[in-house]
Amino acid sequence: MIFRLGYVAMTLGLKDCSPSGTVTFTNYNKIQTEEGKLHRLKKLSKANLENTLRILYYNKAMNIHVYRLTSKLIPLASHPEAVKWDYVNELHDEFKAVGDYIMENNFRVSAHPDHYTLINSPSEKVLEDSIRDLDYHVNIFEAMGLLDYKYKLVLHVGGLYKDKKSSVERFKENFVKLPDRIRKRIILENDDKSYTARDVLGICMDLNIPMVLDVHHHACVNQGEHLDKLLPDIFNTWNGETFNPKIHFSSPKSEKDFRNHADDINLTDFVQFLKTAKKVKRDFDIMLEAKAKDQALLKLSASLTGIEGLTRLNESYFEM
DNA sequence: TCGTGTCAAGATCTT
């Protein structure tokens, strides 16, 4: 079986190549004219898309095909008070260049709306803001021409609101009401505090949603279950999907800051997880969430060369 | 050019 490695958003191997250039709302407001504001947003967005393309060139050169797009491609896009503009059409060519390159080279790209996006919130406003943010993310995929639902948005279940059971119910109610173009993109990940892998698996099986296991989060909070028990079912939530199952992997920064991400991936823990994954006998992808991004990936990749039972096919592809 | 406080956003813990 084959597994692949990927990383998140930015590339330390490239200088001056942030795909997440932005402007603070405070500063944005200092710009006097509507035209000036628009110009600023457009300039930043254009640079972000160009840098994303550069990152993809780099990924291709490095044989890395699993990559998470930044959520910050279009600054203030879902900010309620920022000027509304048609970034999809105005940046059509830039979006298309990125999307074409992704499809031509079979990249598996995804996005991960940040933790303010909560579709199980009891607040009508928070829900509304969240849907607007999801809409923005889908707009980006669509603008790139990534119309296939295989390009996913990773979400957490949300807050507990002092009552897990009703909060899960609210998630389900709100989820099924989402428009197809959003709902069919969403996949769910266990978090490091509230919703365990087992909680999320239950929801995913109920609603037919692919689940992303975060191994680190599972170590932070669990109900005593071993991953051996859960992993086959987690992978089965991907049956019928185009892409293989995906998991997230990161290492704790320290014993004290256990939930924080370390710069690199702990080799011992990683190999330990591979042993569990091997039993499932299924190809899968691993999104590395390490602060050293692509450098952490390459470092891990290099150190996996000597591991017994593992064949390194290239920088990010392994057979075991 | 460098260092540091600040930043759109919510939830939850602390006081």
Added chain:
DNA sequence: AAGATCTTGACACGA
């Protein structure tokens, strides 16, 4: 009930 904390990369501003 209000304020602090979480966590993160990048801005913004001043030295």
